Amino acid sequence: MPQTLMKDVHDAAEACALGDEYVTALGKIINSHVRNEAAGAAVFDEPSIALAPTPREKWLACRMAMEEYGHHLKFNKLANELGLEDAQSRPPLSVFDYQVESWTGYVMTKAIVDLAEIVLMEDLCQCSYVPLRRLCRSLMPEERFHVGFGTTTAKQLAADPATREDMRSSAHRLITMTLPFFGRSDSRNNELFRRWGIKRLTNDEARTEFVRRTRVLLCDELGLDYPEVEPRWPGTTN
Structure with a gap:
């Protein structure tokens, strides 16, 4: 791979x-977040408000929906500054096809899908484009709060035999559905991102870190088994 861009790009x-190559590469990352932050709020967080069993949990679900929509608006501001094309011209990631049908299912989206977002965002916290780097660093406390909520609530649900199997099946399905979240193993886009210093990790490196962290969650913290997964993904999309 050619030498990586080492300097900061301030605006x-x-x-x-x-x-164009740098702006196009940067635009793919930013527009992906524009699409997927809104999709997560709409298909995960909003339905969970009705499913939440107590007023406090409804309040927490509302808060997380608000924060996810806020992330969408902040990434969209970066997109507008760069004059990017409409982010909604492409569909959101396939993980957002997951249907939240129970409070347990929602809790696991926070513990698992939002953890995938943290893995990606941690990488972008070193991004060569300073506005994107600063935004990701500023959003990390909220993202960690979402995952912390999911993990803490999952531990409570794991102790209840009535919700344990729902948790296990939700976790297995979500982990499998989230693996493509990181992109193809042989992605040309990822090569471009790394060359321009937008990302440091390959897609497989990020996916492997996600598997490591979710394995700790399921096996060590929740006492559940882990689905058979492959850290490589030879998908057809970047």
């Missing part, structure tokens, strides 16, 4: 001065 004007 949209500096990004555009580097040329």
Whole structure:
């Protein structure tokens, strides 16, 4: 792979001065977040408000929906500054096809899918584009709160025989559905991201870290088994 861009890019004007390749690569990352932050709020967080069993949990679900929509708006601001095409011209990631049908299922989306988002966002916290780097760093406390909520509540649910099997089946399905979240193993886009210093990790490295962390959650913290997964994903999309 050619030498990685080492300098900081401080604003949209500096990004555009580097040329279309940098802006296009950056735009793919930013627009993905524009789409997927809104999708997560709409298909995971909003339905959970009705499913939440207590007023406090409804309040927490409302808070997380609000924060996810806030993330969408903040990424969209970066997109507008760069003059990117409409992010909604492409569909959100396939993990958002998951149907939240129970409070347990929702809790596991926070513990698992939001953990995948943290793995990706941690990488972007070192991004060469300073506005994206700063935004990701500023959003990390909220993302960690979402995962912490999911993990803490999952531990409570795991202790109840009435919800344990629902938790296990939700976790297995979500882990399997989240693996493509990180992109193809042989992604040309990822090579471009790393060359321009937008990302550091390969897709497989990020996916392996997600598997490691979710294995700790399921096996060590919840006492559940882990689904058979492959850290490589030879999918057809980047």
